[in-house]
Amino acid sequence: MFETSLTWNDTIFLLQGAGTTLTITFWAVLGGTILGMLFGLIRATSPWWVNAPIGFVLDILRSVPLLIQFVLANSFKSILKLQVSAFTVGCVVLALYTAAYCAEIVRGGILAVPPTTRRAARSLGMTYTQDLTNIVFPMALRVALPSWIGLTLGVMKDTALVLWIGIVELLRASQVIVTRIQEPLFVLSIAGLIYFLMSFPIARLGARLEKRWREND
Amino acid sequence: MIELKDVQKNFGSLEVLKGVSLMVQKGEVLSVIGGSGSGKSTMLMCINGLEPIQGGQILVNGTDVHARGTDLNKLRQRIGIVFQQWNAFPHLTVLENVMLAPRKVLGKSKREAEEIAVKQLTHVGLGEKLKVYPSKLSGGQQQRMAIARALAMSPDYMLFDEVTSALDPQLVGEVLDTLKMLSEEGMTMILVTHEIRFARDVSDRVAFFHQGLIHEIGKPEQVIGNPQKPETIEFLKSVL
Numbered sequence: 301m302f303e304t305s306l307t308w309n310d311t312i313f314l315l316q317g318a319g320t321t322l323t324i325t326f327w328a329v330l331g332g333t334i335l336g337m338l339f340g341l342i343r344a345t346s347p348w349w350v351n352a353p354i355g356f357v358l359d360i361l362r363s364v365p366l367l368i369q370f371v372l373a374n375s376f377k378s379i380l381k382l383q384v385s386a387f388t389v390g391c392v393v394l395a396l397y398t399a400a401y402c403a404e405i406v407r408g409g410i411l412a413v414p415p416t417t418r419r420a421a422r423s424l425g426m427t428y429t430q431d432l433t434n435i436v437f438p439m440a441l442r443v444a445l446p447s448w449i450g451l452t453l454g455v456m457k458d459t460a461l462v463l464w465i466g467i468v469e470l471l472r473a474s475q476v477i478v479t480r481i482q483e484p485l486f487v488l489s490i491a492g493l494i495y496f497l498m499s500f501p502i503a504r505l506g507a508r509l510e511k512r513w514r515e516n517d
Numbered sequence: 518m519i520e521l522k523d524v525q526k527n528f529g530s531l532e533v534l535k536g537v538s539l540m541v542q543k544g545e546v547l548s549v550i551g552g553s554g555s556g557k558s559t560m561l562m563c564i565n566g567l568e569p570i571q572g573g574q575i576l577v578n579g580t581d582v583h584a585r586g587t588d589l590n591k592l593r594q595r596i597g598i599v600f601q602q603w604n605a606f607p608h609l610t611v612l613e614n615v616m617l618a619p620r621k622v623l624g625k626s627k628r629e630a631e632e633i634a635v636k637q638l639t640h641v642g643l644g645e646k647l648k649v650y651p652s653k654l655s656g657g658q659q660q661r662m663a664i665a666r667a668l669a670m671s672p673d674y675m676l677f678d679e680v681t682s683a684l685d686p687q688l689v690g691e692v693l694d695t696l697k698m699l700s701e702e703g704m705t706m707i708l709v710t711h712e713i714r715f716a717r718d719v720s721d722r723v724a725f726f727h728q729g730l731i732h733e734i735g736k737p738e739q740v741i742g743n744p745q746k747p748e749t750i751e752f753l754k755s756v757l
Contacts, residue, residue: 416600416602419600420606423565423596423667424593424597424617424622424666424670425591425622425670426590426621434606438608439607513608516608
């Protein structure tokens with residue numbers, strides 16, 4: 301017979317952690333996507349002397365392990381005596397990290413639009429901006445969406461690293477419970493299940509959009 | 518009227534147009550023939566300012582295309598161009614493809630734009646395909662859609678850049694029929710083409726391009742029927 305010491309309160313605690321995970325993911329993906337679209341657009345359309353410095357900074361954000369970025373940012377916060385919570389630091393760092401990846405996705409999507417198609421748009425008298433908004437962005441979106449969904453799911457799992465700067469999210473919450481009731485397999489299975497339940501709808505949504513668009517292409 | 522005066526165009530050190538002069542009157546159909554890389558297509562790009570020029574002058578309705586301060590977006594509304602690759606907007610239906618520019622560029626209401634688009638699409642024989650996405654069309658149909666899309670701006674001139682070159686042989690006819698119909702309606706057209714027989718049928722004049730220069734220009738009976746220069750004779754022998 302299966303028995304567990306996991307109490308109702310523990311379950312609530314886990315769900316609260318899951319809520320934190322979702323909240324951080326939300327802010328990181330929102331901020332990261334907005335910044336990423338901006339940087340991606342600049343990267344795809346600017347001359348090299350604008351492009352190179354931005355590309356360099358984004359490369360750093362992409363290549364330094366996220367854990368190090370969290371710890372460094374949190375230490376800087378203390379050194380500079382900034383009055384912000386660890387939660388904010390976590391969101392900002394993760395948003396920048398997301399932005400660095402998102403910028404490359406957006407850039408790739410924009411560059412995937414054939415120059416001849418853009419030329420056709422301009423030949424109809426559309427301005428540069430009209431071409432971007434009516435032709436380039438919608439076409440780039442279709443190219444970029446699968447990677448963007450992948451990025452979002454990745455970021456959701458990367459939020460687990462914020463436990464290193466003292467935030468109790470889903471993984472940290474399950475660790476706390478494991479330490480007390482000593483049932484790691486069971487508790488981690490539940491945590492894994494919760495991660496899956498949070499990711500699955502996003503993946504499904506992406507697949508549905510993709511399918512709808514593919515029917516037209 | 519479209520007027521080219523001693524137009525020169527380089528891509529880096531490569532001279533593509535070496536002083537081309539040409540005049541196309543309202544209502545005229547001019548076909549431009551010549552080998553690949555002779556500068557025919559580049560000339561079309563220069564006429565509506567998609568490519569800058571390095572020397573000479575191009576006047577469209579008296580406006581200097583390449584002068585500083587010329588509003589190219591405005592000018593391009595007067596000049597329709599259809600490319601070898603039909604360049605459909607894949608995320609829009611056939612109807613939306615044609616409606617887009619009238620709405621965004623001319624500021625037409627949705628109803629007006631739809632009316633124009635339906636009329637032009639029916640005109641080129643795509644009245645049954647309004648709600649379909651371009652990917653569901655054949656190459657010939659997509660090319661006719663591109664023609665309707667350009668016509669929807671009610672341009673004064675239509676430029677055609679080898680519009681049948683990328684099509685399967687059995688689809689060429691339907692596009693040529695559309696071009697023929699336009700010429701009979703009195704549209705002013707410059708037609709860069711490899712379809713020599715077709716050029717002879719529909720053109721008022723034919724220009725033979727060779728190495729960035731017009732070698733012969735005149736009535737089709739002359740240039741195609743009775744060419745004078747050795748280059749023209751050589752070219753026609755190779756394609757006919």
